[in-house]
Amino acid sequence: MTDEYTDEEVQRLQDAVDEVREQVSRRIVGQEQVIERLLTCLLCDGNALLESTPGLGKTTMIRTLADATALSFSRIQNTPDLMPSDVTGTEIVRETSRGQDLEFEPGPVFANVVLADEINRATPKTQAALLEAMQEGQVTVGDETHPLPEPFFVLATQNPIEQEGTYPLPEAQRDRFTMKLTLDYPDRAAEAEIVDRYTRQRSGDVAVERAISPEDLAAVQDLVRRVPVADGVRDRAVDLVRSTREADRLDYGASPRASMNLVLAAKARAFLDGRSHPDAEDVEAAARPVLRHRVVVDFRAEREGVTPDDVIADLL
Incomplete structure (x- = not known):
């Protein structure tokens, strides 16, 4: 595929990505197209905006993707009273032997996979804080700039039905998302399987194994750009x-x-x-x-x- 990767290396990385898809499918019934497009965004080193009604397994899907790729995961529940510092982190005063020092306490955005649930419920100021993280791969608090972990993947969700008390995303922020995905209701057979499976056990009881290392994921992202x-x-x-x-x-x-x-x-x-x-x-x-x-x-x-x-x- 490229002079810098042998055919064997390319095949090994493709097999690892296929295994990620297989591991996610252990917990998620159906939704093959959405899973493929989420993986597409991840391989592009991009971000995804996911629109769906509640109860379709968005959080489980993203947490499972993080488990299968051995990436750290965090979830931000956006509300109108959420402050930018609640997302990025803040400086706190700590007592040391030298007296009082300011120390940065990282917020939930400091994870490899960040689920920003109902992002349009956050105020524009809080949305802007997330925009810097998506655009620059860093956050600025006070006079200090703090790099985010790599890889960094934001998946933000919106509820298309309930719009009262929301703040539509500005064009500049929407443009930062590689894809906007829509998650539809499962068909009858898939819904029956979901009921059978998860009325006997919890979704977290379904074991998901690590299918790819963060280092190999970074190699795949590099390889995709070289295609x-x-x-x-x-x-x-x-x-x-x-x-x-x-x-x-x-x-x-x-x-x-x-x-x-x-x-x-x-x-x-x-x-x-x-x-x-x-x-x-x-x-x-x-x-x-x-x-x-x-x-x-x-x-x-x-x-x-x-x-x-x-x-x-x-x-x-």
Whole structure:
């Protein structure tokens, strides 16, 4: 796949990623597409915005992903009274032999996998604190800058039904998410299996083994970026993103960051499928989750019930 990795090394890393998917599936029934796209975001070293109604297993899915990758996990329950320091950490006064010293106490954002539950319930000031962490891989408290652990993966959730008392994410923060994923209700067979399985035991009772080390995960992220992409596939992604800026039913389109994320997602999807390079189908499969949160339909289209997914489908 690349001169710096032998075929045996590439195969070993692909097998490890496949095992991660298998381990997550031990606890999560169905939702194969969402699991694949979460892995895609992780391999891109990106972040994901997940929209779903309560009770569909978002927390369990992300905690299981952390368990299978041996990454530290933390959960932030966003509320209107949550302060930025509750997320990033704060300086506290400690008594030492030299007297009183200020010492930084890290917040829950200092983990490899951070679940920001109901992010749109946090105030804009608290959302901005998380934005720096996502954008820069660091937090600033006082005069000190503190690097976050690597890898660093934020998964933020939103409830699409209950919007009272929420603060919509600004465009700049939405653009920082590699993908926006939608988690649907399981089909009847999957729901029956969920009931049978988890009325006999708790989800935490299902053993999940570590499938990949943090070091190998970092190697996979590096390898995905090195996957070659044909000019025609790159042009397909660039032309698609550029077309969102001229679409009739959109107030505004996606930025060049969307083009980069779209190509990276296509590379990761090819890697997950065991292929050495992405094709146009990979770009098209990643288009909706990469673009749906980066475009805004105009008032007329919204009144007619047109969604960003509808517009993207037409552009495809």
